[in-house]
Amino acid sequence: MSFAALRASIRRSALATPTRAAARPALRQSAVRRFTTETPAPKKSNAVLYGGLGAAVIGGVAFYVYASSSDTAKEAGSAVRSGAQAAKAAVNFVPTKADYQKVYDKIAEVIDSAENYDDGSYGPVLLRLAWHASGTYDKETGTGGSNYATMRFHPESAHGANAGLNVARDLMENVKKExxxxxxxxxxxxAGVAAVQEMGGPKIPWRPGRIDGFATxxxxxxxxxxxxxxxxxxRNIFYRMGFNDQEIVALxxxxxxxxxxxxxxxxExxxxxxxxxxTNDYYKLLFDEKWVWKKWSGPKQLEDKKTKSLMMLPTDYVLTQDKSFKKYAKAYAENQDLWFKDFSSVVSRLFELGVPTAQFTTSEPWIMGSE
Structure with a gap:
């Protein structure tokens, strides 16, 4: 089918589809966590804006309906959805920050519900999910990153680096249902933002606007x-994302x-x-403890000589060996506030990798949770 014919088909689909105001699902009022300010009252619904987004959004919706029924058109459909998201952002389309705060509060409840999982918190595995979903970005090709959440699909979900993240995805699937x-x-x-903040870390600036993509x-x-x-x-991995030595160490x-x-x-x-x-204990321990190679049948890792209860990976230990990395790691070991500041900035950037700026629903990132 030619592009002109496809466009004509889209136009006919859009005109044939009756417009209607889409109601937001009812949101259950989550209990506001300790150290979290009272959730602001949601603004009056902006659902009427659905009808005023213009031809760009209407056409995007029509194209998405068409794309959903055609495997060959799905990538194009995703691109149009990106354009529709940009159009929504331009008119301050709902949901509001208050709505996202409710999601945050629910995630915070999930983090504390771990009981017998690992050390009693789902926070670390949720942070790893956000990290690995974002860290696939390639600045040269503009592919990867958090925009399409492609870890939902095989084979990316089965990549070795993502082993065990089904735990985190399943937890978030329950939140998605709500x-x-x-x-x-x-x-x-x-969820990554909530994990850092709810476990005593710095505030992470965050803003919404990512869209769901396809397996392709x-x-x-x-x-x-x-x-x-x-x-x-x-350096090969992190430079590809656009980070420098200092940011590698901070992350x-x-x-x-x-x-x-x-x-x-x-x-292990x-x-x-x-x-x-x-805390900045990771950096302190790198320099304060004597690290020796663990004698076991598993892959090469280090253990602290004193208690043999801690471990470091080869990629951790290199921060004390490489001259450039070492100066930043040493600075963070000596100053937790400095690391908190740099960590907050670089994690915020990490979570936005691969997301076109026009898609974000706010020009300035938000601080979620307690402010």
Missing amino acids: FPWISYGDLWTL QATPDGRLPDATQGADHL SGAHALGRCHTDRSGF GPWTFSPTTV
């Missing part, structure tokens, strides 16, 4: 860090949280003694 209007990309990155937009394997590698590998501090599992990555153990609290 708030079906939020995109997966927005949901997952908001899934990224190839090998775009996420391989923990067995050294400095050159880290590595996320290893203050969580632990490795032999049935996932093959590695936590990086710090407080794996559910965001």
Whole structure:
């Protein structure tokens, strides 16, 4: 079919489809967590704006209906949805910040519901989900990143670096059922923000606008860090995303949280003694402890000589060996406030990788939770 004919078909579909105001699903009032300000009252519904978004949005909706029925048109349909999102952003389309705050509060409840999972918190695995969904970005091709949430699809969901993240995706699927209007990309990155903030870390500026894509937009394997590698590998991976040495070291501090599992990555153990609290202990331990190679049948990793209860990966230890990395790691070990500031900035950027600026529903990012 020629493009002109396709466009004519789209126009006919749009004109034949009756417009109607789309009602937002009812949102259950979540209990506001401790240390969180009262959720602001939602603004008066802007549903009437559905009818005033103009031909761009109407055409986008019509094209999406067409694209949904044609495998060959799905990528084009996703592109039009991106344009529709930009049009919505231009008129301050609902949902409001108050609506996203309710999602945040629900995620915060999920984080604390872990009980017997790992160290009693789902926070670390939710942060890893947001990180891995965003860290596939390639600045040269403009592919990957958080925009399409392609980890929902095989084979990306089965990439080695994503082992075990089905736990986090399943948790967020339950939240998605309660708030079906939020995109997966927005949901997952908001979960990463909640994880950092609810575990005592800095505020992470965040804004919505990601759209859901298709399996054809899934990224190839090998775009996420391989923990067995050294400095050159880290630079290849992070430079591809657009980060520099200082930002590589700042992002590595996320290893203050969580632990490795032999049935996932093959590695085993936590990086710090407080794996559910965001601190600069990761950097302090790198320099304060004596690290030796662990004698076991698993992949190469280090353990602290004193207690043998902590571990570091080769990609962690290289921060103390590479001259450029070391100066930043040392600075963060000595000043937690400095790391919090840099970590907040770089994580906010990480979570926006691959998202066209025009899609965001607000020009300035929000601070969710307690302010």
